[in-house]
Amino acid sequence: MSVTESLRADAAALLADGRAKMILGFRRRGEACIPAFFTAAEQLDQLDYDADSKVNLAAYLRKAEVRECFPFGLVARPAVMRSLLVLAAENQITNDDVRILGVDGDTYHGVLDLNAAGELLRAKYGGLGFDEDDLRRVAEIEAMTPEQRAAFWREQLAKCTRCYACRAACPACYCERCIVERNTPQWISTAARDHGNYAWNVIRAFHLAGRCTACGACEAACPQGIPLMLLNAEVGTTVEAEVGAKVGYDPQAEPVIGTWNENDKEDYIL
Amino acid sequence: MTQAQAEQPATTEGPFEPRIVAFVCNWCTYAGADLAGTSRLQYAPNVRIVKLPCTGRIDPLFILKAFEGGADAVLVSGCHPGDCHYTSGNYHARRRWTLFRKLLAFTGIDENRLFFSWVSAAEGQKFADLINDLTEKVRAAGPFEAANPARRRICP
Numbered sequence: 327m328s329v330t331e332s333l334r335a336d337a338a339a340l341l342a343d344g345r346a347k348m349i350l351g352f353r354r355r356g357e358a359c360i361p362a363f364f365t366a367a368e369q370l371d372q373l374d375y376d377a378d379s380k381v382n383l384a385a386y387l388r389k390a391e392v393r394e395c396f397p398f399g400l401v402a403r404p405a406v407m408r409s410l411l412v413l414a415a416e417n418q419i420t421n422d423d424v425r426i427l428g429v430d431g432d433t434y435h436g437v438l439d440l441n442a443a444g445e446l447l448r449a450k451y452g453g454l455g456f457d458e459d460d461l462r463r464v465a466e467i468e469a470m471t472p473e474q475r476a477a478f479w480r481e482q483l484a485k486c487t488r489c490y491a492c493r494a495a496c497p498a499c500y501c502e503r504c505i506v507e508r509n510t511p512q513w514i515s516t517a518a519r520d521h522g523n524y525a526w527n528v529i530r531a532f533h534l535a536g537r538c539t540a541c542g543a544c545e546a547a548c549p550q551g552i553p554l555m556l557l558n559a560e561v562g563t564t565v566e567a568e569v570g571a572k573v574g575y576d577p578q579a580e581p582v583i584g585t586w587n588e589n590d591k592e593d594y595i596l
Numbered sequence: 597m598t599q600a601q602a603e604q605p606a607t608t609e610g611p612f613e614p615r616i617v618a619f620v621c622n623w624c625t626y627a628g629a630d631l632a633g634t635s636r637l638q639y640a641p642n643v644r645i646v647k648l649p650c651t652g653r654i655d656p657l658f659i660l661k662a663f664e665g666g667a668d669a670v671l672v673s674g675c676h677p678g679d680c681h682y683t684s685g686n687y688h689a690r691r692r693w694t695l696f697r698k699l700l701a702f703t704g705i706d707e708n709r710l711f712f713s714w715v716s717a718a719e720g721q722k723f724a725d726l727i728n729d730l731t732e733k734v735r736a737a738g739p740f741e742a743a744n745p746a747r748r749r750i751c752p
Contacts, residue, residue, distance in 0.1 A: 467702065476704025476745040505657070513657045515664075521748045525660050528703055528746075532656055535695045560702045561695060568694050583695070586687035588677070591694050596713035596726060 330375050332434040333427055337399055338367045340437065346399040346425050350383050350392070352376060361386070365395075375401060377431045380546035384409040384497035387419060396423040399437070404430055404451045407443040408539035408574025409497040414440050415579040416537075418500065440577045447575050455566075456540045456559040464559050479524070485550040486523040488516060492530060492554055495547035498537040505529060531557035536565045536582025539574040614734035616643045616669045616727075617662040619654045621686075624675035624716045631720030639724035640731035643671070650674065652685025656696045659710065663746035669709045669734045671726075676714040686714075704745040708737045 327335070333351065340346035341364070351373050353362035359376035361383060384406050386392045396419075402410060407426060413419045421440050428435030428443065435446060447454070456464075467475055490506070493499040506514045506526055514529060515522030531538075531554070538558045545554040565571055568591050571582045620626045626647045632639060648654055651674030662670045672693065680686040693712055700710060711730055715723045741747065 464702075472701070472704050472706035472708075473743050475702065475706075476743050479703045480745055513661065515748070519749065521664050521746055524703070524746050525657075525664065528660065528699060529657065532696055532699055535699075557699070557702070561699055564695050564698045568698075569691065583692055584688070586684065586691050588687070590687065590691050592677070592690055594694075594697065594707070594712060595690070596711060 327434075329377075329429055329432060329434045330373070332436075333375055333401060333429065334370045334373050336427055336437050337364065337373055338370050340399045340425055341365070341367055341370075346397055348392075348395040348398040349373065349401075349427075350386060350398055351401040351427070352379065352381075375429060377403075377429075380542045382406050382409055382495065382497050382541045382543035384413060385495055385499075385543065387413060387424075387497060388500035397425060398423075399425040399427050401427045401429060402443075404428075404447060404454055405539050405541035406497075407438075407447055408454065409541060411440060411444055411447070411574045411577045411579070412498060412537050412539060413500075414577035416581065421577075444575060444577055452572075452575075454540070456562055457542070457555065460553075460555045460559045461563070463553070464556055464563070467556065468560075480520060482552050483523040483527055484520060485552055486518060486527065487550060488518045488523065488526065489549065491547040491549060492544035495543040496534070497541075497543075498534055498539075499530075505533075527552070527554070527557060531561050534558060535561045536569070536571055536573055538562050612735065612739050614642045614668040614731055614739075615666065616671055616730060616734060617667040618643050618645045618671040618673060618727075619651075619658055619662075620645055620647055620672075620715075621651045621653075621674035621681075622647055622649050623681040624679060625673040625713075625723065627717035628715040628719045628723040631717065632724045633720075635720050637720060637724040639727045642731045642734075643727050650680065650682050650685035651689035652680075652682065654689060656692065659696070659700075660746055663705060663709075663740075663744055664748045666741065666744075666747060668737075668740040669711065669730060671711045671713065671730060673713040673715050673726075676716055679716060704743065708733065709740060 337349045349364040352359040353372040354374045359374055359379050364370055383400055426438040426443050428438050514525045565582055569582050659670050674686045697710055713726055
Protein backbone atom coordinates (compact mmCIF):
# COMPACT_ATOMS: atom_id res chain seq x y z
CA MET A 327 0.00 0.00 0.00
CA SER A 328 1.20 3.46 -0.79
CA VAL A 329 1.53 6.08 1.94
CA THR A 330 -1.61 7.80 0.72
CA GLU A 331 -3.63 4.58 0.76
CA SER A 332 -2.44 3.73 4.25
CA LEU A 333 -3.28 7.26 5.42
CA ARG A 334 -6.79 7.00 3.99
CA ALA A 335 -7.40 3.58 5.54
CA ASP A 336 -6.21 4.63 9.01
CA ALA A 337 -8.02 7.97 8.83
CA ALA A 338 -11.24 6.13 7.97
CA ALA A 339 -10.73 3.78 10.90
CA LEU A 340 -10.11 6.72 13.30
CA LEU A 341 -13.29 8.47 12.16
CA ALA A 342 -15.30 5.23 12.22
CA ASP A 343 -14.56 4.24 15.81
CA GLY A 344 -14.67 7.78 17.17
CA ARG A 345 -10.99 8.00 18.10
CA ALA A 346 -11.00 11.16 15.98
CA LYS A 347 -13.76 13.62 15.20
CA MET A 348 -11.77 15.20 12.43
CA ILE A 349 -8.73 14.44 10.31
CA LEU A 350 -6.33 17.26 9.59
CA GLY A 351 -4.42 16.45 6.43
CA PHE A 352 -3.85 17.57 2.87
CA ARG A 353 -5.72 17.44 -0.39
CA ARG A 354 -4.49 18.07 -3.86
CA ARG A 355 -5.31 21.26 -5.66
CA GLY A 356 -3.62 21.49 -9.02
CA GLU A 357 0.08 20.80 -8.48
CA ALA A 358 0.07 21.60 -4.80
CA CYS A 359 -1.12 19.86 -1.68
CA ILE A 360 -3.06 22.20 0.58
CA PRO A 361 -4.28 21.71 4.16
CA ALA A 362 -7.70 20.09 4.39
CA PHE A 363 -10.10 19.00 7.11
CA PHE A 364 -12.01 15.73 6.87
CA THR A 365 -14.95 14.90 9.08
CA ALA A 366 -16.60 12.04 7.16
CA ALA A 367 -15.35 8.82 5.61
CA GLU A 368 -16.69 9.64 2.16
CA GLN A 369 -14.44 12.74 1.97
CA LEU A 370 -11.31 10.71 2.53
CA ASP A 371 -10.71 9.84 -1.12
CA GLN A 372 -9.50 13.46 -1.29
CA LEU A 373 -6.89 12.89 1.42
CA ASP A 374 -3.47 13.17 -0.14
CA TYR A 375 0.08 13.70 0.94
CA ASP A 376 3.03 15.63 -0.44
CA ALA A 377 6.37 14.67 1.08
CA ASP A 378 7.90 18.02 0.08
CA SER A 379 5.30 20.23 1.74
CA LYS A 380 6.70 22.51 4.43
CA VAL A 381 3.26 23.22 5.92
CA ASN A 382 3.08 22.41 9.61
CA LEU A 383 -0.49 21.33 10.36
CA ALA A 384 0.12 21.59 14.10
CA ALA A 385 -0.28 25.36 13.61
CA TYR A 386 -4.03 24.82 13.35
CA LEU A 387 -4.20 23.51 16.91
CA ARG A 388 -4.45 26.96 18.44
CA LYS A 389 -7.68 27.75 16.62
CA ALA A 390 -10.74 27.51 18.83
CA GLU A 391 -12.84 25.92 16.09
CA VAL A 392 -10.22 23.21 15.69
CA ARG A 393 -9.89 22.68 19.42
CA GLU A 394 -13.62 22.02 19.55
CA CYS A 395 -13.00 19.00 17.36
CA PHE A 396 -10.60 17.27 19.75
CA PRO A 397 -9.75 14.44 19.50
CA PHE A 398 -8.56 14.57 15.94
CA GLY A 399 -6.10 12.85 13.67
CA LEU A 400 -3.21 14.84 12.25
CA VAL A 401 -0.93 13.94 9.36
CA ALA A 402 2.56 14.66 10.65
CA ARG A 403 6.09 14.36 9.31
CA PRO A 404 8.85 14.04 11.91
CA ALA A 405 9.39 17.80 12.34
CA VAL A 406 5.64 18.23 12.88
CA MET A 407 5.67 15.43 15.46
CA ARG A 408 8.36 17.40 17.27
CA SER A 409 6.08 20.45 17.20
CA LEU A 410 3.33 18.36 18.76
CA LEU A 411 5.67 17.21 21.51
CA VAL A 412 6.63 20.83 22.19
CA LEU A 413 2.93 21.73 22.45
CA ALA A 414 2.39 18.79 24.79
CA ALA A 415 5.34 19.85 26.95
CA GLU A 416 3.79 23.33 27.12
CA ASN A 417 0.44 21.86 28.21
CA GLN A 418 -1.33 22.94 25.04
CA ILE A 419 -2.44 19.44 24.06
CA THR A 420 -2.75 16.10 25.83
CA ASN A 421 -2.50 12.54 24.65
CA ASP A 422 -6.31 12.37 24.46
CA ASP A 423 -6.52 15.27 22.03
CA VAL A 424 -4.54 14.07 19.08
CA ARG A 425 -3.86 10.89 17.06
CA ILE A 426 -0.78 11.25 14.95
CA LEU A 427 -0.71 9.78 11.45
CA GLY A 428 3.04 9.57 11.12
CA VAL A 429 4.59 9.93 7.68
CA ASP A 430 8.08 10.50 6.39
CA GLY A 431 8.57 10.57 2.65
CA ASP A 432 7.70 7.08 1.43
CA THR A 433 7.48 5.64 4.93
CA TYR A 434 4.26 5.38 6.87
CA HIS A 435 4.58 5.05 10.64
CA GLY A 436 0.95 4.30 11.49
CA VAL A 437 -1.23 5.87 14.16
CA LEU A 438 0.82 7.12 17.10
CA ASP A 439 0.09 8.84 20.37
CA LEU A 440 2.43 11.49 21.76
CA ASN A 441 4.52 9.03 23.74
CA ALA A 442 4.88 6.67 20.79
CA ALA A 443 5.83 9.60 18.58
CA GLY A 444 8.48 10.56 21.14
CA GLU A 445 9.86 7.02 21.10
CA LEU A 446 9.88 6.92 17.31
CA LEU A 447 11.66 10.28 17.11
CA ARG A 448 14.28 9.31 19.67
CA ALA A 449 14.88 5.93 18.01
CA LYS A 450 14.90 6.92 14.35
CA TYR A 451 15.15 10.68 14.04
CA GLY A 452 17.59 11.64 16.78
CA GLY A 453 19.67 13.68 14.36
CA LEU A 454 16.85 15.86 13.08
CA GLY A 455 17.73 19.50 13.01
CA PHE A 456 18.35 22.44 10.80
CA ASP A 457 19.10 22.20 7.13
CA GLU A 458 22.79 21.73 6.28
CA ASP A 459 22.73 24.63 3.81
CA ASP A 460 21.19 26.90 6.42
CA LEU A 461 23.84 25.94 8.96
CA ARG A 462 26.54 26.67 6.41
CA ARG A 463 25.06 30.10 5.73
CA VAL A 464 24.80 30.74 9.47
CA ALA A 465 28.52 29.98 9.80
CA GLU A 466 29.26 32.35 6.92
CA ILE A 467 27.28 35.16 8.54
CA GLU A 468 28.93 34.52 11.91
CA ALA A 469 32.31 34.95 10.22
CA MET A 470 31.37 38.44 8.98
CA THR A 471 32.12 41.67 10.81
CA PRO A 472 29.25 43.09 12.90
CA GLU A 473 28.75 45.83 10.30
CA GLN A 474 28.48 43.25 7.53
CA ARG A 475 26.03 41.21 9.59
CA ALA A 476 23.92 44.29 10.25
CA ALA A 477 24.02 45.18 6.55
CA PHE A 478 23.06 41.64 5.53
CA TRP A 479 20.06 41.62 7.83
CA ARG A 480 19.08 45.17 7.01
CA GLU A 481 18.84 44.17 3.37
CA GLN A 482 16.90 41.00 4.18
CA LEU A 483 14.55 42.51 6.74
CA ALA A 484 13.83 45.59 4.63
CA LYS A 485 11.69 43.24 2.52
CA CYS A 486 9.43 42.42 5.45
CA THR A 487 5.88 43.75 4.98
CA ARG A 488 4.84 42.67 8.48
CA CYS A 489 2.14 40.36 7.16
CA TYR A 490 2.90 37.94 10.03
CA ALA A 491 2.55 34.91 7.79
CA CYS A 492 5.58 33.53 9.64
CA ARG A 493 3.61 33.75 12.87
CA ALA A 494 0.46 32.25 11.35
CA ALA A 495 2.41 29.30 9.93
CA CYS A 496 4.14 28.47 13.20
CA PRO A 497 2.58 26.03 15.67
CA ALA A 498 4.67 27.48 18.51
CA CYS A 499 3.32 31.02 17.94
CA TYR A 500 0.10 30.58 19.84
CA CYS A 501 0.02 33.59 22.21
CA GLU A 502 -3.55 34.85 22.35
CA ARG A 503 -2.25 38.38 22.12
CA CYS A 504 1.08 38.71 20.40
CA ILE A 505 3.56 41.28 21.74
CA VAL A 506 3.51 43.05 18.38
CA GLU A 507 -0.19 43.76 18.82
CA ARG A 508 0.24 45.30 22.26
CA ASN A 509 0.34 49.06 22.05
CA THR A 510 0.30 50.38 25.61
CA PRO A 511 3.23 50.59 25.57
CA GLN A 512 4.10 49.67 22.03
CA TRP A 513 7.26 47.61 22.28
CA ILE A 514 7.57 46.78 18.63
CA SER A 515 6.80 49.43 16.04
CA THR A 516 4.22 48.11 13.60
CA ALA A 517 5.43 50.37 10.79
CA ALA A 518 7.16 48.35 8.10
CA ARG A 519 10.37 50.27 8.68
CA ASP A 520 13.82 48.98 9.46
CA HIS A 521 13.65 49.30 13.23
CA GLY A 522 10.21 47.72 13.54
CA ASN A 523 11.16 44.93 11.15
CA TYR A 524 14.35 44.28 13.08
CA ALA A 525 12.60 44.17 16.45
CA TRP A 526 9.81 41.96 15.15
CA ASN A 527 12.02 39.40 13.46
CA VAL A 528 14.51 39.26 16.32
CA ILE A 529 11.81 38.89 18.95
CA ARG A 530 9.93 36.33 16.87
CA ALA A 531 13.06 34.20 16.59
CA PHE A 532 13.89 34.64 20.26
CA HIS A 533 10.41 33.67 21.38
CA LEU A 534 11.05 30.36 19.61
CA ALA A 535 14.23 29.71 21.59
CA GLY A 536 14.02 26.11 22.74
CA ARG A 537 10.70 25.72 20.92
CA CYS A 538 11.55 25.82 17.22
CA THR A 539 11.61 22.37 15.66
CA ALA A 540 13.16 23.45 12.36
CA CYS A 541 10.04 22.49 10.39
CA GLY A 542 10.62 25.34 7.93
CA ALA A 543 6.99 26.45 7.76
CA CYS A 544 7.71 30.13 8.57
CA GLU A 545 10.27 30.54 5.83
CA ALA A 546 8.07 28.69 3.34
CA ALA A 547 5.16 30.96 4.26
CA CYS A 548 7.14 34.20 3.92
CA PRO A 549 5.97 35.91 0.72
CA GLN A 550 9.10 38.05 0.68
CA GLY A 551 11.60 35.21 0.79
CA ILE A 552 13.33 36.35 3.98
CA PRO A 553 15.67 33.58 5.20
CA LEU A 554 13.95 33.21 8.56
CA MET A 555 15.42 29.77 9.12
CA LEU A 556 18.84 31.38 9.48
CA LEU A 557 17.60 33.27 12.54
CA ASN A 558 15.91 30.14 13.88
CA ALA A 559 19.01 28.07 13.21
CA GLU A 560 21.22 30.56 15.05
CA VAL A 561 18.96 30.42 18.12
CA GLY A 562 18.41 26.67 17.83
CA THR A 563 22.10 25.80 17.61
CA THR A 564 22.81 28.10 20.57
CA VAL A 565 20.14 26.32 22.59
CA GLU A 566 21.72 22.96 21.81
CA ALA A 567 25.26 24.15 22.47
CA GLU A 568 24.68 26.22 25.62
CA VAL A 569 21.75 24.49 27.27
CA GLY A 570 22.13 21.03 25.77
CA ALA A 571 18.42 20.75 25.07
CA LYS A 572 17.03 18.68 22.19
CA VAL A 573 13.74 20.32 21.34
CA GLY A 574 10.63 18.27 20.64
CA TYR A 575 11.77 14.81 21.65
CA ASP A 576 10.02 14.50 24.99
CA PRO A 577 6.37 15.38 25.72
CA GLN A 578 7.34 16.03 29.36
CA ALA A 579 10.38 18.19 28.60
CA GLU A 580 11.02 21.26 30.73
CA PRO A 581 11.05 24.59 28.90
CA VAL A 582 14.47 25.96 27.95
CA ILE A 583 13.54 29.49 28.94
CA GLY A 584 11.75 29.37 32.27
CA THR A 585 14.13 26.89 33.82
CA TRP A 586 17.78 27.26 34.73
CA ASN A 587 20.80 25.38 35.89
CA GLU A 588 23.33 26.57 38.44
CA ASN A 589 26.09 25.64 36.00
CA ASP A 590 24.73 27.62 33.07
CA LYS A 591 27.42 29.37 31.06
CA GLU A 592 28.44 32.81 32.25
CA ASP A 593 31.92 33.34 30.82
CA TYR A 594 30.70 36.54 29.14
CA ILE A 595 29.41 38.12 32.35
CA LEU A 596 31.75 40.76 33.74
CA MET B 597 17.30 64.61 31.62
CA THR B 598 14.17 64.88 29.54
CA GLN B 599 13.30 62.39 26.86
CA ALA B 600 13.95 64.97 24.14
CA GLN B 601 17.45 65.51 25.46
CA ALA B 602 18.06 61.81 25.79
CA GLU B 603 17.08 61.23 22.18
CA GLN B 604 19.34 63.84 20.66
CA PRO B 605 21.91 62.27 18.39
CA ALA B 606 25.10 61.63 20.31
CA THR B 607 27.16 63.26 17.63
CA THR B 608 25.76 66.78 17.57
CA GLU B 609 28.91 68.65 18.43
CA GLY B 610 32.16 68.09 20.15
CA PRO B 611 33.89 64.77 20.76
CA PHE B 612 31.85 61.60 20.82
CA GLU B 613 30.40 60.83 24.23
CA PRO B 614 29.02 57.28 24.47
CA ARG B 615 25.51 56.85 25.73
CA ILE B 616 25.18 53.68 27.75
CA VAL B 617 21.89 52.44 29.13
CA ALA B 618 22.25 50.26 32.23
CA PHE B 619 19.40 48.01 33.29
CA VAL B 620 20.13 47.11 36.88
CA CYS B 621 18.38 45.24 39.64
CA ASN B 622 17.11 47.06 42.70
CA TRP B 623 18.84 44.90 45.28
CA CYS B 624 22.43 44.51 44.18
CA THR B 625 23.68 46.60 41.28
CA TYR B 626 21.53 49.64 42.03
CA ALA B 627 22.68 49.48 45.65
CA GLY B 628 26.23 49.05 44.36
CA ALA B 629 25.82 52.16 42.20
CA ASP B 630 24.39 53.96 45.19
CA LEU B 631 27.40 52.93 47.25
CA ALA B 632 29.69 54.26 44.53
CA GLY B 633 27.83 57.56 44.81
CA THR B 634 27.79 57.82 48.60
CA SER B 635 31.46 56.83 48.64
CA ARG B 636 32.12 59.79 46.32
CA LEU B 637 33.73 57.54 43.71
CA GLN B 638 34.22 59.30 40.40
CA TYR B 639 32.99 57.48 37.34
CA ALA B 640 32.06 58.36 33.79
CA PRO B 641 28.77 60.23 33.47
CA ASN B 642 27.90 58.32 30.30
CA VAL B 643 25.59 55.81 31.89
CA ARG B 644 21.83 56.13 32.24
CA ILE B 645 20.59 53.79 34.92
CA VAL B 646 17.21 52.11 34.72
CA LYS B 647 16.29 50.37 37.96
CA LEU B 648 14.17 47.26 37.88
CA PRO B 649 13.11 44.93 40.69
CA CYS B 650 15.26 42.06 39.47
CA THR B 651 17.32 41.00 36.46
CA GLY B 652 14.59 38.43 35.89
CA ARG B 653 12.35 41.40 35.09
CA ILE B 654 14.62 42.61 32.32
CA ASP B 655 12.82 41.71 29.13
CA PRO B 656 14.90 41.37 25.95
CA LEU B 657 12.57 44.02 24.57
CA PHE B 658 14.07 46.55 26.99
CA ILE B 659 17.45 45.98 25.41
CA LEU B 660 16.06 46.35 21.90
CA LYS B 661 14.17 49.47 22.91
CA ALA B 662 17.34 51.07 24.27
CA PHE B 663 19.14 50.39 21.00
CA GLU B 664 16.14 51.62 19.07
CA GLY B 665 16.30 54.90 21.01
CA GLY B 666 19.95 55.38 20.12
CA ALA B 667 22.00 53.80 22.89
CA ASP B 668 25.62 53.23 21.93
CA ALA B 669 25.78 50.32 24.35
CA VAL B 670 23.61 48.54 26.88
CA LEU B 671 24.69 47.12 30.21
CA VAL B 672 22.60 44.61 32.11
CA SER B 673 23.64 43.99 35.67
CA GLY B 674 22.33 42.22 38.73
CA CYS B 675 23.11 40.10 41.76
CA HIS B 676 25.79 37.45 41.75
CA PRO B 677 24.49 33.89 41.30
CA GLY B 678 23.08 32.67 44.58
CA ASP B 679 22.44 36.21 45.86
CA CYS B 680 19.16 37.00 44.11
CA HIS B 681 16.64 38.69 46.39
CA TYR B 682 13.99 36.54 44.72
CA THR B 683 16.14 33.41 44.91
CA SER B 684 16.42 32.62 41.20
CA GLY B 685 15.64 35.69 39.06
CA ASN B 686 19.25 36.12 38.02
CA TYR B 687 19.55 32.46 37.02
CA HIS B 688 16.53 32.83 34.77
CA ALA B 689 17.98 36.04 33.35
CA ARG B 690 21.41 34.51 32.76
CA ARG B 691 20.03 31.76 30.56
CA ARG B 692 17.94 34.27 28.62
CA TRP B 693 20.95 36.53 28.01
CA THR B 694 23.13 33.64 26.88
CA LEU B 695 20.69 32.96 24.08
CA PHE B 696 19.70 36.55 23.33
CA ARG B 697 23.19 38.01 23.04
CA LYS B 698 24.09 35.40 20.43
CA LEU B 699 21.04 36.31 18.37
CA LEU B 700 21.82 40.03 18.64
CA ALA B 701 25.44 39.43 17.65
CA PHE B 702 24.22 37.38 14.68
CA THR B 703 22.07 40.27 13.51
CA GLY B 704 24.67 43.00 13.98
CA ILE B 705 24.69 44.10 17.63
CA ASP B 706 27.88 42.49 18.81
CA GLU B 707 29.63 42.14 22.13
CA ASN B 708 31.17 45.64 21.98
CA ARG B 709 27.64 46.98 22.41
CA LEU B 710 25.99 44.69 24.91
CA PHE B 711 27.49 43.92 28.30
CA PHE B 712 26.43 41.88 31.29
CA SER B 713 27.79 41.96 34.80
CA TRP B 714 27.23 40.91 38.37
CA VAL B 715 27.69 43.79 40.83
CA SER B 716 26.71 43.29 44.44
CA ALA B 717 25.52 45.95 46.89
CA ALA B 718 29.02 45.99 48.42
CA GLU B 719 30.84 46.46 45.12
CA GLY B 720 30.67 50.22 44.66
CA GLN B 721 34.25 50.24 43.43
CA LYS B 722 33.54 47.47 40.94
CA PHE B 723 30.59 49.44 39.60
CA ALA B 724 32.64 52.60 39.16
CA ASP B 725 35.48 50.69 37.47
CA LEU B 726 33.03 48.82 35.27
CA ILE B 727 31.37 51.98 34.01
CA ASN B 728 34.75 53.59 33.36
CA ASP B 729 35.94 50.52 31.45
CA LEU B 730 32.77 50.23 29.39
CA THR B 731 32.77 53.91 28.56
CA GLU B 732 36.34 53.66 27.26
CA LYS B 733 35.51 50.54 25.28
CA VAL B 734 32.49 52.12 23.67
CA ARG B 735 34.37 55.34 23.06
CA ALA B 736 36.98 53.29 21.20
CA ALA B 737 34.27 51.46 19.23
CA GLY B 738 32.78 54.80 18.21
CA PRO B 739 29.18 55.90 17.69
CA PHE B 740 26.72 53.10 17.02
CA GLU B 741 24.29 55.43 15.28
CA ALA B 742 25.06 54.43 11.68
CA ALA B 743 25.58 50.68 12.11
CA ASN B 744 22.85 50.09 14.69
CA PRO B 745 20.31 47.78 13.02
CA ALA B 746 17.68 48.43 15.69
CA ARG B 747 17.91 52.24 15.49
CA ARG B 748 14.65 54.09 14.98
CA ARG B 749 14.85 56.04 11.74
CA ILE B 750 11.96 58.13 10.54
CA CYS B 751 13.17 58.27 6.95
CA PRO B 752 14.27 54.99 5.42
